Amino acid sequence: MHSDNTPTPLTFNNTDALKKILMGISQYQQRQELHSELNATAQELVTIPAQLSHLVLLSDRQWIDQERKLLSELCDHYNIALPNCHENEFTANLGELQLRWERHTEYSTYTIYQAGPFETPFDQPPVRRLPHKWLARLPGEILVATHIALDDRSRPGRSLSELAQLFSSNTVIGSKVAGGSASVWSDNQIHEDGFGRILIHDENLRSRQIGRLVQRLLEIETYRMLAMLPLPMTRQMIPQLARADQRLARLITRNTELTSIEDEQRLLDELTKLAAEIESLSAQTSHRFNASRAYYDIVKLRITELREERIEGLQMLQEFMIQRLSSAMGTCELVHTKLENLSLHVARASELLRTRVDISMEAQIRDLLKSMDSRAHVQLRLQETVEGLSVVVLSYYLLGLIGYGLKAIKAAGFMINVELITGIAIPVVVALVFLAVRGIRNMINKQHQNKDPL
Structure with a gap:
């Protein structure tokens, strides 16, 4: 047995010689290796x-x-x-x-x-x-x-x-x-x-x-x-996929019976766990399935290259191989397709449930905002009431101070009517206090609006 790899006169190992042949144009560094692999026998x-x-x-x-x-x-x-x-x-x-x-x-x-x-x-x-x-x-x-x-x-x-x-x-x-x-x-x-x-x-x-x-x-x-390598693993996966399919059916049925967002979140957690298990199976088997498919294609090609002719009374190699091998490969393809479809169905169910959870959460947020808005209105009314009371209280204390001042002036020997002047000052003081409180509130609101234009 002799190798058929004898180099021809056009085979060069010297990079400089190759560059001279190609007029100095730079070559892909692995060209020679790829060419040798392509022509290896x-x-x-x-x-x-x-x-x-x-x-x-x-x-x-x-x-x-x-x-x-x-x-x-x-x-x-x-x-x-x-x-x-x-x-x-x-x-x-x-x-x-x-x-x-x-x-x-x-x-x-x-x-x-x-x-x-x-x-x-x-x-x-x-x-x-x-x-x-x-x-x-x-x-x-x-x-x-x-x-x-x-x-x-x-x-x-x-x-x-x-x-x-x-x-x-x-x-x-x-x-x-x-x-x-x-x-x-x-x-x-x-x-x-x-x-x-x-x-x-x-x-x-x-x-x-x-x-x-x-x-x-x-x-x-x-x-x-x-x-054939994935076949034992495929047979073990068939009952696992059947159980996963049943779990998915039960979870989808429960999806129509949910009454609270807590139930929806628990169901979403179970769907996420099921999706993780299916993706784990897919990650463990996808490489093996893809390799098996490629090997099967090579087998069919090599059998075709034999160019078989029947010997009377005997089953041909192609008939035996394809008959036995195609059945096993069909099982592998069926399980692989089932796994991909199950993964897709779980993803769709999870997406629908997430949408439902998002809608429920948005409804809760909307109700919360309404409640906050109602409380804000109540607080505003209370604030306005407090402002009215504060005007009265401030006016009362301010008029008291004016009364004390007028009494001090009268005690100093000036002839003034303290009660009359105090009575006349009441509307003036109340108006001034009201305008001052209103001005302070407007100034604070304006500063808040400048900080938060939205």
């Missing part, structure tokens, strides 16, 4: 007959350094130099074996390839030739484990009885692929060794077709399992 040149073992391990990306360390230890075990290890892929020749490692967003793949004839497919898979202790230290959990055996075209085709024996008497599915250039059989079952099995018989495949066919089959195995 995962298909290997596979020599038939051969056997492959493929592992897919779910793990966080934080384990990538540990994986690289284990790959380095494996190279040391086989006394070979560590090949150039790109950021997300690694290929090494381990004697008669070849190992390819690829790191993806949420999983890593390990493909072990062994060229050469074999007596019985799947009897001595390549993965068994790797150190068991090294395999046990790989980080992550196995999601996919598959053996692939490739029969040479010179070997006679296998009968249905032979196929049944190879697949432990399980129901065999298969088809002609690549325009009739090969036959593929599987049973889509996990066997006693924990691996699935795929048998390919070469009839007229070109060397690069073999690599592409193997790659597509491995991707179908990988992505169909990744697409």
